[in-house]
Amino acid sequence: MAQTYLNQRKNSSERRRRLKICFRMFHVWVAPGSRLPAASRRIGKKNAPLQYWNNRYEAEDGYLFGREPNTFVTSQAHLFGPGTTVLAIADGEGRNGVFAARQGARVTSVDFSAPALKRARKLAAEYDVDITFEQGDVYEWRGTGDGYDIVLAIFIQFAPPAKRAALFDSIRRLVKPGGLVVMQGYRPEQIAYKTGGPPQIENMYTSELLRDAFAGFDIQHLEEYDRIIEEGSGHSGLSALIDMIARRPD
Numbered sequence: 001m002a003q004t005y006l007n008q009r010k011n012s013s014e015r016r017r018r019l020k021i022c023f024r025m026f027h028v029w030v031a032p033g034s035r036l037p038a039a040s041r042r043i044g045k046k047n048a049p050l051q052y053w054n055n056r057y058e059a060e061d062g063y064l065f066g067r068e069p070n071t072f073v074t075s076q077a078h079l080f081g082p083g084t085t086v087l088a089i090a091d092g093e094g095r096n097g098v099f100a101a102r103q104g105a106r107v108t109s110v111d112f113s114a115p116a117l118k119r120a121r122k123l124a125a126e127y128d129v130d131i132t133f134e135q136g137d138v139y140e141w142r143g144t145g146d147g148y149d150i151v152l153a154i155f156i157q158f159a160p161p162a163k164r165a166a167l168f169d170s171i172r173r174l175v176k177p178g179g180l181v182v183m184q185g186y187r188p189e190q191i192a193y194k195t196g197g198p199p200q201i202e203n204m205y206t207s208e209l210l211r212d213a214f215a216g217f218d219i220q221h222l223e224e225y226d227r228i229i230e231e232g233s234g235h236s237g238l239s240a241l242i243d244m245i246a247r248r249p250d
């Protein structure tokens with residue numbers, strides 16, 4: 001019995017080791033449903049996106065997207081002052097939610113990946129900030145109360161067009177009247193750079209797409225630019241970015 005237990009442990013650590021190698025080799029985003037490396041294909045279709053993200057996080061010893069907040073988020077530090085309610089949507093390992101909380105904001109951080117949430121909780125504890133962490137699927141998560149002053153949506157381009165409309169609608173509802181959506185994503189040019197993000201061009205954002213998606217909002221800031229970013233092994237190198245700040249009307 002002890003031998004069987006030891007063999008099982010050995011097999012599972014061997015599987016983990018192989019997955020690590022596989023995800024390291026393909027550390028550039030390979031979204032679920034696309035042409036995955038062989039080891040990932042074996043994962044199966046059920047819960048594929050969740051499994052995909054869990055595997056990606058588990059394959060990384062450190063923080064996949066780094067511990068430092070995103071540069072666009074830090075440039076907006078003044079928005080996250082004491083009392084501001086912030087929903088950090090698909091917040092991963094928490095770097096942006098933790099940054100907002102460090103400025104005094106009351107942060108709710110949502111992601112569906114348990115290994116990511118574990119790291120996010122650790123980061124919050126290290127900075128001694130209180131965050132409401134929720135494990136949830138953002139396509140279904142409806143939030144609590146009457147919305148948030150800010151919805152922080154940084155690199156949420158896992159959503160293909162068919163699901164993006166619903167996700168953006170949900171974001172539009174989750175931000176309070178008068179509140180802000182603060183978003184950063186990749187533009188179509190990112191596909192050639194291969195320095196992060198999904199390989200599906202249709203998941204990328206253009207100014208036109210964001211203007212349409214947030215029609216009726218006051219687009220206060222919309223900027224396209226290229227910049228070298230270093231955010232862990234997940235986002236690393238010259239990147240085609242787009243930033244948006246949009247205010248929901250009162």
Ligand SMILES: C[S@@+](CC[C@H](N)C(=O)[O-])C[C@H]1O[C@@H](n2cnc3c(N)ncnc32)[C@H](O)[C@@H]1O
Nearest residue numbers: 053065090091092111112113137138154155158
């Ligand atoms: C590219 S990472 C970005 C993480 C974080 N926003 C950041 O900038 O560090 C995308 C995140 O979306 C999460 N995610 C993907 N699909 C999700 C879903 N349906 N519901 C909740 N989280 C999801 C993944 O677990 C991952 O943490």
